[in-house]
């Protein structure tokens with residue numbers, strides 16, 4: 001019996017762990033061969049098509065929400081009009097009630113007078129018969145009855161109107177509450193569109209960049225083997241660096257690589273894809289942390305400004321290095337560079353902003369002052385910087401506030 005329930009529990013546990021196991025998160029694969037680069041390029045093309053469809057969907061939802069806001073606003077106007085009308089009706093009813101009260105009182109008085117003065121004797125002489133006189137009294141009673149009924153009906157009307165006023169006010173408040181709800185929804189949707197657009201290059205640009213770098217490796221293969229070898233290892237198509245160097249001769253880590261609260265957007269746990277090196281002035285030369293081939297350049301992006309990507313191999317391992325917020329760029333795509341090459345100069349501050357404005361281009365919305373965003377990820381450049389591939393470059397200190405005096409000042413002095 002115990003054995004039986006034990007095996008039940010075991011079966012349950014096995015099934016349970018099978019079904020509740022988290023979905024495997026596909027880690028971004030490091031491309032190792034030319035074929036890998038081509039596969040990633042095709043995957044990006046597919047992603048772009050999917051993303052375009054999502055963007056369209058978000059835009060449609062925004063239009064629908066906007067229409068709903070317009071409707072809610074129209075409904076509020078209508079409710080206001082209805083309230084005004086209800087008020088008018090109430091006023092009219094009040095007036096009618098007053099008039100009726102006056103008339104009723106008069107009628108009642110007349111009757112009382114008739115009764116108290118034994119008026120029927122007087123009326124008898126005037127009436128052709130006693131029947132007529134009684135009819136007269138009854139008629140008067142009926143009139144006062146009718147008045148009373150009218151007053152009751154109007155009282156009812158007043159009550160209804162008061163209720164109507166309350167209901168309409170409620171409706172108006174409800175609609176007024178709805179508008180900010182819709183506006184929030186719209187902002188969220190715009191945020192969705194932003195997410196597709198803002199972080200790193202947009203997918204269209206990513207496809208372009210991935211294609212570009214794939215072609216650079218293809219050329220390298222042609223040069224080395226006399227033909228395009230899809231199974232060629234990418235590291236065999238690159239020069240090796242024996243060590244990393246710092247890209248700047250000075251500076252302080254102002255924001256480490258990793259998850260943080262974004263300094264501009266305020267978004268919590270946004271991923272910071274590199275080490276921010278600040279306390280340097282704009283125009284300071286940036287050297288290549290490792291020699292290699294310039295694999296991508298983006299100019300005047302709204303988040304990152306001018307960006308340079310360089311494919312490198314250090315100690316037999318392939319990496320992509322990237323340098324953001326540049327004031328100027330001194331290299332071009334496809335160019336082979338060494339560790340003494342000046343890639344460009346530090347931007348991210350007012351000079352870079354002014355240069356972008358002077359060129360009539362977008363300013364860098366993701367920098368709050370002069371600094372270099374230096375990033376390293378494993379594998380060749382594929383047009384984007386997936387968080388799973390981003391690393392702290394070996395030997396670098398990722399701690400906020402860390403200072404170094406020169407390019408050779410390694411953490412741990414390696």
Ligand SMILES: [Zn+2]
Nearest residue numbers: 274275276373
């Ligand atoms: Zn940064």
